[in-house]
Amino acid sequence: MGREVVIGSDHGGYELKEYIKEYLVDSGYSVKDFGTYNSNPVDYPDIAKELGEYVVEKNLEGILICGAGIGMSIAANKITGIRAALCYNNYIAKLSKLHNHANILCLGGRLIGKELAKEIVDVWLNTGFSKEERHMRRIGKIE
Numbered sequence: 001m002g003r004e005v006v007i008g009s010d011h012g013g014y015e016l017k018e019y020i021k022e023y024l025v026d027s028g029y030s031v032k033d034f035g036t037y038n039s040n041p042v043d044y045p046d047i048a049k050e051l052g053e054y055v056v057e058k059n060l061e062g063i064l065i066c067g068a069g070i071g072m073s074i075a076a077n078k079i080t081g082i083r084a085a086l087c088y089n090n091y092i093a094k095l096s097k098l099h100n101h102a103n104i105l106c107l108g109g110r111l112i113g114k115e116l117a118k119e120i121v122d123v124w125l126n127t128g129f130s131k132e133e134r135h136m137r138r139i140g141k142i143e
């Protein structure tokens with residue numbers, strides 16, 4: 001079984017979620033999907049809460065997608081232990097891991113293209129947390 005990644009979206013991120021999920025499965029990841037499962041309107045905080053709590057409990061990494069990425073990031077960051085980062089290019093995806101130890105990647109399904117999203121996901125999943133003292137200290141001050 002491959003490395004576990006969890007993914008979720010609202011209706012605004014549904015199409016991109018399905019695309020990224022298929023890409024991750026094809027790449028050998030074990031993907032747990034927290035919905036939504038079609039394009040009918042749902043409330044993004046419900047998905048963010050369920051997935052975020054699971055990420056904290058299991059110490060995993062997750063991807064949340066809504067239309068703009070903003071709602072998911074605001075909602076997920078309310079959960080203790082979650083550091084959700086809305087990323088729109090490869091460089092910020094890398095920094096969100098190295099410097100901010102992001103454990104959830106948020107994407108704006110209506111704002112970025114599929115190919116860019118795929119690259120961001122790749123960079124994000126393949127970058128680790130920097131253990132440099134200054135970053136550890138700053139992360140420690142968040143909670």
Ligand code: RB5
Nearest residue numbers: 012066067068069070071
């Ligand atoms: C839904 O229309 C939209 O508001 C939602 O997907 C997201 O963009 C919120 O931040």
